[in-house]
Amino acid sequence: MSLIALLGATEIGLIFALVALGVLISFRILNFPDLTADGSFPLGGAVAATLIAGGHDPWLATLAGTVAGGLAGLTTAWLNVRLNILQLLASILVMIALYSVNLRIMGAPNMPLIGATTVFSPFIAQAPDSQYLIQPMVLAVIVVIAKLALDAFFASQAGLAMRATGANPRMARSQGIPTDRMVLIGMALSNALIALAGALYVQTQGGADISMGIGTIVVGLAAVIIGETLIPGRTIMIATLAAVLGALVYRLFIALALNADFIGLQAQDLNLITAALVGFALVLPSIKRKIAARRSASTKRNTANDAR
């Protein structure tokens, strides 16, 4: 694999690190199975791309995309806590609705951004030959800021209340935590991060496309699960780090699989590889346990033999 390909994989990995952080909040912290991501990721992209193409400031456009994603998450949460629609179903409704919304925003199935001024433009202008290097660097800074901000938030009083809401809502309420409000805020935060990823994605890929959201949630979940397998731990700081690393490792694996010609995989096999990888990451912990159990059993047998 070439350096360019490696940096390209890192770049997309960093963007999906933001998705993974969002998924971590909904699936792991709030315990809210949320598929809105497949709609909020392209929503962020659509809003940002449309504004940038209209000549607006790219940072402002990115912020607008992020806020739009937050509103999408808020809608999903509202359908659940106020109208009592099942979590999964509420998120599917919003996801499917966003498809139309995204088409409306862009006014077309895609929105090219070739040559437009993006958030990366001023940095690339400093060193025009190294775009492939600068984009991942800028993204890395954004991801690190997001990770540290989340760590700080979840250590705060409100953040702890949000974690309690997901872990034990009845106990949370008995301690005076407004759990409905916590779900609303948390889901908005989660989808805002995912939409931020979408807004940055269109700026690295040179445009938005209506189908860019397909499989976002699977990739986000894959990153979270791979991360948890790589660095297990129950503190928030480790969980956010694991999600970021999971996203990077996942994209790296995908790039390796697609670049290794002898396997014969091609770009269209991406989703198949993803499913296989997530499936593997899901069964890995139980395989690990089995091996550990067998090892301790044989150690015991050996000690018993020695004693004899």
Added chain:
Amino acid sequence: MMRANGLYKTFNPGTPIENPALRGASLDIPQGQFVTVIGSNGAGKSTFLNAISGDLIVDQGTIEIAGRDVTRLSAWQRAGLVARVFQDPMAGTCEALTIEENLAIAWQRGEKRGLRGSLNSSLRSLFRDKLATLKLGLENRLTDHMGLLSGGQRQAVSLLMASLKPSQILLLDEHTAALDPKTAAFVLELTDQIVRENKLTAMMVTHSMRQALDHGDRTVMLHQGRVVLDVAGADRAKMDVPDLLAMFERTRGEALADDALLLG
């Protein structure tokens, strides 16, 4: 101080499984009193307790805590007035969080939670001191996850969490029912100690007549969603389980069908 007046609650109204759980239950608990509540299965004990905590809203009647009408307030809005220990050791704490995080949540019961850090060194040393009073060695395990603790340890921490901040009433919902007899005795003793030291107003629901008479200052019995028996003071002091049963039968003019009350 807690005043429940004529509480009615019917589950699944208008359906074949309609269940009138509370039918005019009233109870006044003055400041500093420790009341034990007994009743057979389906007598409405849990419904009564959940009505006071705000886990469910009554169909009729009023609930006042410390002079404030809380009848229509939800559980989280009442949390500043009401402290609670659940029956299930898993229910009262977050197993995914550490001991200190659980305590930090309880430290802010009923208060607004902002973006300030939830823990700091002075809080930690306070928690360590409080945990040391349990004599379970938990003061050295602040960063252990709650899930690592046994049922008895978790109930002890739950009690500590309930007493960390002042409350107008402490609700204990059969909080020793899921424990083995030895652990249950320890948790009950701890309950007495915490209620006494903090001069708490408390209401303990229990399945066991023995427990109901041995703890607290006053015992009431619920039957078919109403308070049918209320004993305190000298009458209660010389009472034993058979006396309580006889009194119940006299009041109701019927024999108690449920053996469960005799157990324990």
